[in-house]
Amino acid sequence: xxxxxxxxxxxxxxxxxxxxxxxxxxxxxYSMTTKESNGLTTIQFTLENFKKFFNPLYINxxxxxxxxxxxxxxxxxxxxxxxAYIISKAHLSKRNTLLFLCILPMWMNMLLRTYAWMTILGxxxxxxxxxxxxxxxxxxxxxxxxxxxxxxxxxxxxFMILPxxxxxxxxxxxxxEAADDLGANKYVKFRKIILPLSMPGVISGxxxxxxPAVSTFIIPQLLGGNKNMMIGNLIEKLFILNGDWNxxxxxxxxxxxxxxxxxxxxxxxxxxxxxxxxxx
Amino acid sequence: xxxxxxLIAAVLCIVLIALTGCSxxxxxxxxxxxxxxxxxxxxxxxFELKYGVKIKYDTYSTPEEMYIKAKAGASNYDLxxxxxxxxxxxxxxxxxxxxxxxxxxxxxxxxxxxxxQPYDPNNEYAVPYFWGTLGILYNxxxxxxxxxxxxxLWDENHSQRIIMMDSQRDSFGAALKLLGYSMNTVDEKExxxxxxxxxxxxxxxxxxxxxxxxxxxxxxxxxxxxxxxxEAVSAMAENENLDFVIPKEGSNIxxxxxxxxxxxxxxxxxxxxxxxxxxxxxxxRNIDEVWYSTVHTEAINEVDEELLNNPAFNIPEExxxxxxxxxxxKEFIDLYTERWTEMTAE
Amino acid sequence: xxxxxxxxxxxGLIFIFLYAPIIVLAVFSFNESKSRGNWTGFSLKWYIExxxxxxxxxxxxxxxxxxxxxxxxxxxxxxxxxxxxxxMKGKIKSIILNINYLPVVNPxxxxxxxxxxxxxxxxxxxxxxxxxxxxIVFNTPYVILSILPKLRQLDVHMTExxxxxxxxxxxxxxxxxxxxxxxxxxxxFLMAFTLSIDxxxxxxxxxxxxxxNLSIVIYSxxxxxxxxxxxxxxxxxxxxxLLLMILINKRSNGVESRKKINKSEVFK
Numbered sequence: 001x002x003x004x005x006x007x008x009x010x011x012x013x014x015x016x017x018x019x020x021x022x023x024x025x026x027x028x029x030y031s032m033t034t035k036e037s038n039g040l041t042t043i044q045f046t047l048e049n050f051k052k053f054f055n056p057l058y059i060n061x062x063x064x065x066x067x068x069x070x071x072x073x074x075x076x077x078x079x080x081x082x083x084a085y086i087i088s089k090a091h092l093s094k095r096n097t098l099l100f101l102c103i104l105p106m107w108m109n110m111l112l113r114t115y116a117w118m119t120i121l122g123x124x125x126x127x128x129x130x131x132x133x134x135x136x137x138x139x140x141x142x143x144x145x146x147x148x149x150x151x152x153x154x155x156x157x158x159f160m161i162l163p164x165x166x167x168x169x170x171x172x173x174x175x176x177e178a179a180d181d182l183g184a185n186k187y188v189k190f191r192k193i194i195l196p197l198s199m200p201g202v203i204s205g206x207x208x209x210x211x212p213a214v215s216t217f218i219i220p221q222l223l224g225g226n227k228n229m230m231i232g233n234l235i236e237k238l239f240i241l242n243g244d245w246n247x248x249x250x251x252x253x254x255x256x257x258x259x260x261x262x263x264x265x266x267x268x269x270x271x272x273x274x275x276x277x278x279x280x
Numbered sequence: 281x282x283x284x285x286x287l288i289a290a291v292l293c294i295v296l297i298a299l300t301g302c303s304x305x306x307x308x309x310x311x312x313x314x315x316x317x318x319x320x321x322x323x324x325x326x327f328e329l330k331y332g333v334k335i336k337y338d339t340y341s342t343p344e345e346m347y348i349k350a351k352a353g354a355s356n357y358d359l360x361x362x363x364x365x366x367x368x369x370x371x372x373x374x375x376x377x378x379x380x381x382x383x384x385x386x387x388x389x390x391x392x393x394x395x396x397q398p399y400d401p402n403n404e405y406a407v408p409y410f411w412g413t414l415g416i417l418y419n420x421x422x423x424x425x426x427x428x429x430x431x432x433l434w435d436e437n438h439s440q441r442i443i444m445m446d447s448q449r450d451s452f453g454a455a456l457k458l459l460g461y462s463m464n465t466v467d468e469k470e471x472x473x474x475x476x477x478x479x480x481x482x483x484x485x486x487x488x489x490x491x492x493x494x495x496x497x498x499x500x501x502x503x504x505x506x507x508x509x510x511e512a513v514s515a516m517a518e519n520e521n522l523d524f525v526i527p528k529e530g531s532n533i534x535x536x537x538x539x540x541x542x543x544x545x546x547x548x549x550x551x552x553x554x555x556x557x558x559x560x561x562x563x564x565r566n567i568d569e570v571w572y573s574t575v576h577t578e579a580i581n582e583v584d585e586e587l588l589n590n591p592a593f594n595i596p597e598e599x600x601x602x603x604x605x606x607x608x609x610k611e612f613i614d615l616y617t618e619r620w621t622e623m624t625a626e
Numbered sequence: 627x628x629x630x631x632x633x634x635x636x637x638g639l640i641f642i643f644l645y646a647p648i649i650v651l652a653v654f655s656f657n658e659s660k661s662r663g664n665w666t667g668f669s670l671k672w673y674i675e676x677x678x679x680x681x682x683x684x685x686x687x688x689x690x691x692x693x694x695x696x697x698x699x700x701x702x703x704x705x706x707x708x709x710x711x712x713x714m715k716g717k718i719k720s721i722i723l724n725i726n727y728l729p730v731v732n733p734x735x736x737x738x739x740x741x742x743x744x745x746x747x748x749x750x751x752x753x754x755x756x757x758x759x760x761x762i763v764f765n766t767p768y769v770i771l772s773i774l775p776k777l778r779q780l781d782v783h784m785t786e787x788x789x790x791x792x793x794x795x796x797x798x799x800x801x802x803x804x805x806x807x808x809x810x811x812x813x814x815f816l817m818a819f820t821l822s823i824d825x826x827x828x829x830x831x832x833x834x835x836x837x838x839n840l841s842i843v844i845y846s847x848x849x850x851x852x853x854x855x856x857x858x859x860x861x862x863x864x865x866x867x868l869l870l871m872i873l874i875n876k877r878s879n880g881v882e883s884r885k886k887i888n889k890s891e892v893f894k
Contacts, residue, residue, distance in 0.1 A: 005795070009710025009722065012703055012766070016725050019763045023740035024728065026747060057625050083640050086633045098637070100871070105644045107867040111826055111844040112860040116647030118852055119654060119662045123501035126650060129664065140440050143487045154643070215733030218826065222848055225487030226446055229625050232735050237624070239739055239831070242617050243348040249743075252736045263731060311835050316846060321680055336753075336836030339846070352746050355834055495851025499662065 031250035049250035058234070062254075065230040068145070069213035072152035073160075076209045077202065079153070080160030084201075085194075087161070088168035099165065106158045114151050114222050121147055121223070143225025151219040152209075159208040167201025168194070203266045211259060231255055308333045310549050313349060314361045315536070316341050316491055318410075320562075320569040327556055333549060341490045342447045344617070350375065356543045358550040364535045365449065365606035367406050368399035372608065377540045378404045383551035386558035394535055394575045398607065406537035407554050410510070410572035413533050413595055413603060414450055415526040417497055417512045418504035428528045430458035433506060434477070439484045443496060443505035446488040448620035449606055450532070451478060454506055457529045463604050466612045475619045479626050488624070497522055508534075510572035512592040517571075524592040530602035535575070648864060655857035662852045672854040676862075679855060681843050688754070689823060689839040696761035697818040703762070704769030704818075705811055709803065711770065712777040729764045730771070737764055738831035745832065752834020760832040761822045768821060769814030776810035777803075 034044045053059070087098045105113065120126045121142040128138040141147055171194070179189050217232030226233075231251065238248035308331075312324075316339040324335045338357075340346045343366035349355055350370070370376050381387055387407060394408040416432055418425055422441075425432065433442055433454060445451050453463040455474035465471055486502050493505035494515035507515075512524035538557065540550045556562060563579040573593055574580050588594045609616065658667035676682060711722055729737050741760045750756060780803065788798040804811075826841035833842060840859075847853050 005709050005713045005799070007710060008706045009714060012707030012710070012770075013722060015703065015766075016722070019741070019744070019759065020725055020728055023744040026743045027736070027740045030743065057622055061625055079640065079643075082636060086637055089633075101641060102644070104868070104871065105648060107820070107871065108648060108860065108864060109824060109826075109841055109844065111841050111848065112651070112856070112863070113647065115844065115848040115852075115856060116651045116860070118848065119650055119857075120647060122499070122662055122852070124499050124664075125662055140486075154647070157640075157644070211731070211733060215735050217735065218845065225485075226489065226624075227482070227485065227487065232733070234621075234625065235735055235739065237621065239742070240348060241342065241344045242621065243351065244617075245743065248739065252739055255733060256736055259731060259733065317850070325680070338834065338836060341849075356751055489849070491850045498660075499852075 027249045027252055030245045030248075031253045033246060035244065035246050049247045050254070052247060053251060053254060058251075061229050061234055062231055064228065065214050065232070066258075068149060068228070068230065069152070069210050072149050072156065072213045073206055073209045075149070075153045076157050076160040077205065080157055080205065081164055081198075081202070084161045084164035084168055087165050088171075095169075099162075102158050102161050110155060111218065113155055114219055117147065117151055117154065117223055118142060121150075142223065143227065145224065145228055148220050148224035148228060148230075151223040152213045152216065155219070156209040156213060159212075160205040163204040163208065164198060164201040167198040171197050207263060207266050210262065214259075215255060308546060308549055309336055310334070310546055310553060311336045311338070311356060311358045312361075312553075313338045313340060313346060313355075313357045313359070315339065318361065318536075318570055319557075320565040323557070323562055323565060327553060330556075331549070331552065344448065350541050350543070356545060357541050358544040358546045359538060359553055360541055361409050361536055361538050363606065364397065364399040364537065365608045367537055367539055368608040369610075369613070370539075370541070371400065371405050372610075375542055376405045377542050377544065377547060379407070379540065379554075380547070380551060383548060384555045384558065386555050389558055389560065389563075389576050389578050391575050391577050391580075397535060398605065399535075400537070406539040407558065408575040409536045409538050409557070410566075410570065411533065411535045411575055412509035412572045413526055413599070414453060414506065414508060414531050415512065415524055415592070416504050417493065417507045417515055417522060417524050419497065419500060419502075420521050420523050422503045425523065425525050428525060430454050430527045430529055432504060432525075432527070434458070434481050434484065436484060438503045440486050441503035442481075442484050442486055443493045443502050444481070444485050444488050445493070445506045446490045448616055450506065450508075451488075452616060452620065453532050453606070455481075457527070457531065460529070463532055464607045464609060466609050468615060471615060471619055475623050478623050482623075482626060494518075508572070509592040509595065510570050513571035513587070513590055516590065516592065524590075526591070526595070526599045528602075530604060531599070533600060533603035533605050535605070536572075648860070651857045652861040652864065655854060655861045657854060660852075660854060672858040673862075676855045676858045681838075682840070682855070682859065684836070685838045685840045685843040688757075688837055689841075692754075692758055692761055692839065693819050693822040696758055696765055696822050697815050700762050700765035700769050700818040701811060701815040704766045704814055705773060705804075705807075707766070708770045708773035708777060708807075708810075709799070712774060726767045726770055729767050734764075734825075734827035735831075738828040741828070742831040752832060752837075754837045756832045756834065757829055757837055757839070760828050761825065764825070764828055765818035765821055768817045769811075772814040772817060773807055773810040776807040780806050 029043075031049055032045050032047065034046050034048065053062075083102070087095060087102070090098055118125075122128070123138070123140065123142065125142065127141065131138050175193055175197075176189065179193055184192070214230075215232045217230065217236045220226070220228055220230045220233055229237075235248050235251050235255070238244045238251070242248075310327075310333055312335060314337070318339075321337070324337055327333070328335055338349075340349060343363045346360065346362050347366055347370070350357060350360060367376070384407060390408055394411060395403050400406045416425075416430075418432070423432070423438065433444070435442075449463075452471070452474050455477045456463050456465055456470065459470070459473055459477065461467075461470045461474070465474075487496075489496075491511075493502075493507050494511045496502050497505050497507075497515050498519045500519070500521070507524075509524070512522075516522045516524065538554050540547055540554075544550055557566070558576070560576065560578040560582070563574060563576040564582060567574055567579060567583060567587075571587075571593065573595060574583070583593075591599075654662065654665075655672055656668050656670070657665055658669035658671070711719060711726075714722070738760075741756075741763065744750075745752060745756050784806075785798050785802050788802050789795065793801065824841070825839070826845060829839050830842055830845070833839070844856055844859070847856055
């Protein structure tokens with residue numbers, strides 16, 4: 001039985017070769033060739049595209065993207081961890097409802113969720129109208145870096161709450177009771193038991209927030225006013241507007257490498273491996 | 281039970297694929313690529329009914345984006361509407377078919393002024409669609425426009441209340457004109473100066489946007505914006521505090537035209553569609569939608585008095601004299617793109 | 627006692643943060659004027675405009691069609707593949723699993739551009755087919771990843787017993803394996819469906835010839851500014867989602883609401 005069902009995987013193997021392996025190879029190929037050599041007969045290999053990226057201009061974009069994504073991730077963690085903790089401690093009857101309420105916004109289209117903030121943050125938006133109604137000074141909020149970060153936090157916060165909650169709810173209450181019996185105070189209990197045991201959840205939360213945040217191009221465009229270019233915007237621009245696939249591909253490769261590195265570092269910290277798919 | 285489910289799923293699948301597959305074969309299709317919000321879309325439906333064809337309609341926001349889409353090869357557009365300098369480039373690169381004007385009798389309505397233009401000197405490739413200019417839309421209550429200069433867009437008193445266009449030739453155009461250079465400069469030094477000027481402007485900018493400026497201006501969330509004339513007309517119709525100025529240094533005059541890319545499989549149908557858009561009725565309806573200045577000799581006689589009095593629609597002769605049309609800078613275009621990317625990345 | 631109130635206030639603030647934008651959208655969809663900050667009166671005109679909008683209708687049709695078709699194909703492809711992968715061993719298995727993992731860990735934008743390059747390289751014209759294939763490409767890994775754990779839990783002896791009793795492998799597959807892994811298949815299908823409906827980036831790079839989806843239409847509308855028709859659209863979508871979730875939750879308390887969590891478990 002086992003031996004024969006093995007062949008069931010073959011159609012999919014063919015599928016992934018055509019639609020995953022081969023396209024990735026094409027991106028790699030483009031990243032290492034010149035713009036002029038896009039015919040198959042006259043391939044010219046070069047590392048020029050990667051070198052170009054190390055121009056301070058582009059490196060700054062990379063750092064800025066990582067910086068903004070990291071800030072959003074930290075804020076998500078600071079906001080999301082307590083929320084996940086509270087939910088996990090809530091009465092069983094309420095827990096599902098609370099969780100449901102955290103998930104529900106994720107079911108709304110992401111573009112819509114981002115768009116919603118344009119109405120709220122605008123110069124004549126809800127917040128500013130409210131402020132001026134109260135006789136308070138108004139602020140420029142939309143089209144700022146702050147708006148970009150806020151958009152990311154808003155969009156990705158549930159991605160932090162859920163895995164942390166899962167980790168916390170799996171925790172063995174017996175251990176906590178044992179700690180109580182041994183006279184551990186709340187702080188010690190949190191630091192020595194709860195936090196370490198929830199680490200796998202925190203780590204997948206961090207990955208799940210950081211990854212989409214670092215590569216987004218919609219949020220800086222709609223909420224950031226196109227002023228702070230992030231790495232995703234650069235890639236989009238190079239492919240859609242400039243038609244510079246070679247440079248665009250090299251940046252994609254760099255981004256892929258960064259994410260793979262980030263994930264493998266995170267995986268090292270992850271104790272709760274369940275086997276199966278693992279990174280290189 | 282499960283088998284039934286799988287069966288149902290499979291049938292559903294086949295039906296859906298068949299449905300989408302069939303509609304392709306039965307009727308002729310016309311694939312159109314146009315600027316965003318640049319046509320009364322009910323015209324598409326009318327044309328479909330009239331000729332029993334199906335129209336696939338795609339949009340883009342800047343000529344550069346259009347060029348990449350048309351060039352990519354994986355798209356078989358039958359008709360594209362875009363701006364003169366990109367058309368010039370595509371003609372030079374052999375990407376455009378010559379038109380058979382026997383199929384476009386309504387070409388006679390096109391104003392002679394817009395024929396024989398440098399991008400298509402012998403009127404072989406393109407039929408003008410609309411024309412217009414670039415200028416500053418501003419709020420009369422907040423902005424003093426007496427300087428009548430591009431320098432308005434660099435006014436620090438309006439920091440974070442200025443909107444720039446997310447389009448390389450237009451934004452560079454404004455900067456180059458302010459510096460007293462040609463909008464078509466092929467001098468690297470001049471371009472670099474313009475880039476520096478745009479970088480200097482960055483802290484003052486509220487947002488870089490294409491197509492979105494009128495909405496923000498109507499809501500009075502910004503003081504001024506670099507816009508195309510039709511955007512100004514539509515914004516001014518919605519908010520009477522808004523006004524439009526074409527700076528004294530001179531501006532850009534542009535012509536958008538319809539053409540048939542070499543990838544077409546339906547040249548004749550595309551020509552029929554061009555002809556359809558050149559009818560007086562279709563032109564009037566498009567004017568009502570896009571508010572740009574018309575190239576149509578009959579339609580111009582039928583637009584409202586109010587519109588004719590609007591200098592953003594009926595652009596004054598003395599302004600036109602100072603205007604410059606974008607040209608294709610050939611290989612130098614790469615430098616524009618590069619400098620623009622650098623500017624936005626700064 | 628104080629702590630209890632604090633936690634209540636905290637959760638309250640989190641929910642205000644999560645829901646304020648959505649509520650604002652919904653409220654302003656009934657606003658008479660286009661203004662974004664001022665309430666000028668109740669009106670349904672944006673809903674009427676929404677239903678007359680050809681672009682949105684078109685995009686809605688393609689979004690739903692592609693979601694259904696891609697989810698069905700991904701589920702069939704993924705189920706078969708998962709059964710096969712599960713009975714594989716060693717290096718090949720881990721290579722396949724790692725490749726399968728790529729669309730999950732790769733930023734969508736990279737998946738998007740790599741598929742775009744593929745289509746252009748082979749002059750496949752953009753349109754319904756490219757978008758459909760792209761959706762299957764990024765959906766199927768999620769289906770496989772939600773079925774594999776169920777297959778691992780599967781009692782090997784049961785299949786063996788069935789075959790000892792004279793069942794053919796196909797029969798055993800149908801009567802023993804499939805029923806056992808059914809929850810995984812359903813989860814996989816629903817995940818594929820929702821991911822497809824929600825996708826913007828990959829569709830953005832593989833759309834063409836008049837085929838778009840709702841995300842793309844919303845994107846191009848939002849770039850033009852705030853539009854009450856989008857508010858109306860989002861209100862309707864929210865209500866539909868809400869009804870759907872309540873319905874699913876009623877049927878299988880809590881199980882389905884973990885769907886999105888599964889996406890996070892995938893990363894472990």
